[in-house]
Amino acid sequence: MKILYEDNHTIVVNKRAGELVQPDPDGAPALEQEVKDYLRVKYNKAGDAFLGVVHRIDRPVSGVVLFAKTSKALVRLNEQLRERGFQKKYWAITEKRPPKEADELVHYIVRNAKTNKSTAHANPTKDGQQAVLRYRLMKESDRYFLLEIELVTGRHHQIRAQLAAIGCVIKGDLKYGAARSNRNGGISLHSRSLSFTHPTTAERIEIIAPVPEGESIWQFFDLQAAEL
Template identity: 55%
Template sequence: MAKIISNPKNLQVLHEDNHLIVINKRPGDIVQGDKTGDTPLSEVVKQFIKEKYNKPGNVYLGVPHRLDRPTSGIVVFAKTSKALPRLNKLFAEKEAKKTYWAIVKNRPPKDFDTLTQWLRRNTKQNKSYANNKEVSNSKKAILTYRLIKELDNFFLLEIDLQTGRHHQIRAQLSAIGCPIKGDLKYGFDRSNKDGSIHLHARRLLFIHPVQKEPLEIIASTPNDPVWNAC
């Protein structure tokens, strides 16, 4: 995986107010710190806020949800302790409507379908396995996909999540023979040069946790030839 590529000078800020800041995450950024020791996006955003507003001392920033490191797209952060528990509740109770785009090599069996499977996570492999029936230690996973564009060698799918499981989209699409471009872990035949996968958190619709107004966020895709063809 490529090293961190966001910094306070090049953040793609999609929305900011007193309580929230929403970032278009680049593939390769980690949202929170992990064993790699790489600078997480949360720290980059803190530094951005500190510099933008000349804040002394530590900057508060809450992380109510995450995206996988090789994935791009929308990440919401809480700027206040008032907003964080409300955002946590919003994401935990699936009150935020999440739409993703994925580029896959194979045409799916249907142009539109709802997938209901049971995912079992293997923590040692950091991988989830999709089953067509409930098995021990599995969790029900539901998504709806639609084919929205055919490229020369790939297919663009739009995915609406109804549940939020570990690697859900990656595992469920792989299970129907449609691994995501670049996703070696889930069956694609070669990696992308930058270690990314072609999965993008495209749209997020939710009620602002403090202002109580509907908020729609749309994130542009990364700048590469395949995404640009979409």
């Protein structure tokens, strides 16, 4: 577990691809328990440490995850999230070049609970939730393209569904049409940064998550992006 930031009220972790944020019914290990165990040992607590899950990212996605260490922080951060006070940026490696160098995508997301998959529609549909993101093409290799994405809304599988809808499937994302899987079972989508107002100091905090280690394509694009 890699901690990116910690104080008395918050803790931010760089999640590994393939790791759950919260336990599922199958009882697979989850980041939430890993952080609780860390806090219990660090502060020598007899029982479980308090930990509030502020937001989640999909299991195959890596990057920034914010937790609250106090109930006061959890309430205030949840309110901030509802009011869209967070700024979230992702990096995605796609198999094809996007139609434009930069654009704002507006779709209507319909989630299929049985398949755990979302579909992005160009026009309003029954049960569809409006989904908005902005992207820009940052760098490219001979086979792949690096996009930086700013989420305006937070819908189920939003980035994955919206990019697939414009023909830019994320590398390794078999569920949304990728040609092949990644070796680690994850997808090449990384929660790169999170900006939020601290729940007690009101200071604006920005956390940046290093790209996954040991993956040459990520290392290549990280070096390329550093030159911008």
